[in-house]
Amino acid sequence: MSPQPQAAVGAPMSRVDGHLKVTGAAKYAADHDIDGIVHAVIVDSGVGRGRITGLDTREAQGRPGVLKVITHRNAPRLAYRNDPDSSNPPGALLKAFQDDRIRFYGQPVAVVVATSLEAAEHAASLVKVDYDAQQPSTELSDAPPGVPRSYERGDADAALSSAAVCLQMTYRTARNHHNAMEPHATIAHWDGDRLTVWDKSQWVLGARNEYAAAFGIPVESVRVISPFVGGAFGNxxxxxxHSVVAALAAREVGRPVKLALSRRQLYFGVGFRPRYEYRIRLGSDRRGRLTAMVHDLRSETSSYETHGEATLAFGQMLYNTPHVRQTHHSVPLDVNTPTWMRGPGFSTAAFAIESAVDELAYELRVDPIELRLRNEPQEDPSNRRPFSTRRLRECLTVGAREFGWARRDARPRSTRHGDWLIGTGMASGVYPTARAATQAWVGLEADGTALVRSASSDMGPGTYTSMTQLAADALGLRVCDVTFRLGDSTMPPAPAHGGSMTMASVGSAVQDGCDKLRRQAVRLAVDDEDSPLFGVDAGEIVVRSGRLHVKDDLTRGETYRQLLTRNKRARLEANGSYTPGKARFSMYAYGVTFAEVAVDRRLGLVRVRRMLGVYDAGRIISPKLADSQALGGMVGGIGSALLEHTVTDFRDGRIVNANLTDYLLPVNADIPDLRAIYLEGQDQEAGPLGVKGLGEVVHVGVAPAIANAVFNATGRRIRELPIRAQALL
Structure with a gap:
């Protein structure tokens, strides 16, 4: 068939849900108004490790409005059956009030349910808990590591011993917390044995399965609803x-229950990006061609689950290094389980590896961009697969030109502006192109409007908008005539909304469903003797603004409305699907971040003055949304590089700065001129849409670019994030 005109895809469209959000009409998890709703407040443990020896809930239970106080002493035993499809880390899931053990500071030990939030909060403060406390392990050096993950090719030790240049460095990154605008909240309601949950979720189907497993009920008896997510980034x-606690409380009191975590509770009630210690040894010849790299990593995980992320892949495939050995030890500590956070694994690895490569460039007096170009592989060194597309070389050259890299003075402390030392740096970034099986339902009404549904999510990248753009062009409708709905586990199945896979996966299913429906309408028209299109070759018909017409004859055609009305059809519908094929290529999105910083030579303060990102992310469906992703990724990277870190009191495991006053985040005053460039093109091997994913890669290279710029400005190599003023004094 003739290709459809592209009017919406590629246009800088504003978010279709933007008006709902800015006017407060968008309903997030805690905003739903359910008849008879009551409130729950969690009581957190006051020690970091031990056992509960005493619980006094009498005073709390006696307060006006209190319906019930639930602890491990009166909570029912939950099924917690095994979920074979769970993506949770290996280990023993933290269960809601099923024993007296304390595994980390802030673990829920009780929940108070009351008719008002104020009554629940006051009663929670009256619950008295006694503990047999033990000294928690909270530092990476406190506990022996678990079984490592490893990778090896070649003989790294022999190659290092014979290398003309050999460097050894250790890099450290702090724990980072997601701190999204919307706190985690859950509303749970039971109707007999059926559970409905309004939740903050990036994966409503996964959440449905987890609730069903916890309570031992069929997945068909659980419905999870999450139409809007106010930021999540992985957690x-x-x-x-706490969400299982909400559902448990709702069943115990026989009323719908709302449970929202406080800002403080978010620091230990949900996951975070774990701390890392990353030791690198690298070898090269005198021209800077890498010969060997050895990576030894240690990261924190909880004592009951082993969180792992793809930290090793970056060092396996980015450069043409013949000899590589990697070992990653997860260290079990008395903390809550970490989880994914934007660019998981790759962001951490990029800071260490891209800083190390910059150090090698300085040691050899080779330009950092030139050094990277000399080590570009022709195929993926980790698996010998060809790259679907790899335009990192172009990202480097375009970025150097647009950023003005040629004007850079490579000598540290050589550029000044008053009391400010000026420096520039850059770093590469990659992130894998992930895809997963997805389905979508498409319906075309007799009035010429369309509805598309899939159980995806939208935590901020603009799923509502991008899917509407795709559907509008595939159906030949105006954007205002298409509605896309998501965030309900009763909708056609979709994968988790993360890993930059939504556009490639959900978008492909939406495209497939819309193409099927459009072809269905075209076939109806060419078979209808009363249609102006009767007998026309179906391949010669396109649809534009809701009107089917011959590609080269705008006068011969009719609207969807006319076609369906005449044929007495209230609706046409189709089911779209997408299943990724077997991977034959190495598929990644690529990017290069350039940064210019100013460092106060007396105070050690670091200010980012400008930043540029250049990305090879395949086809860009929505440029305005892409900019939102890219600039947001840079802002997050500035936070990781210069501000964000968790302070833990080693005596009891308490997070000292569990608030937005002491946990520093970038604000408007911290953000400079940011710019993003996207290389034009498509990656057809990555899927029918030609997209590669953008949301993660834009964060990956930001922190090392800033750290490398700080070195250029000051001559001090900072190997620990965040970069603090005292390290530069």
């Missing part, structure tokens, strides 16, 4: 224990 990919 809403699973069901945390």
């Amino acid at each position: 809403s990919m699973r069901v945390w224990v």
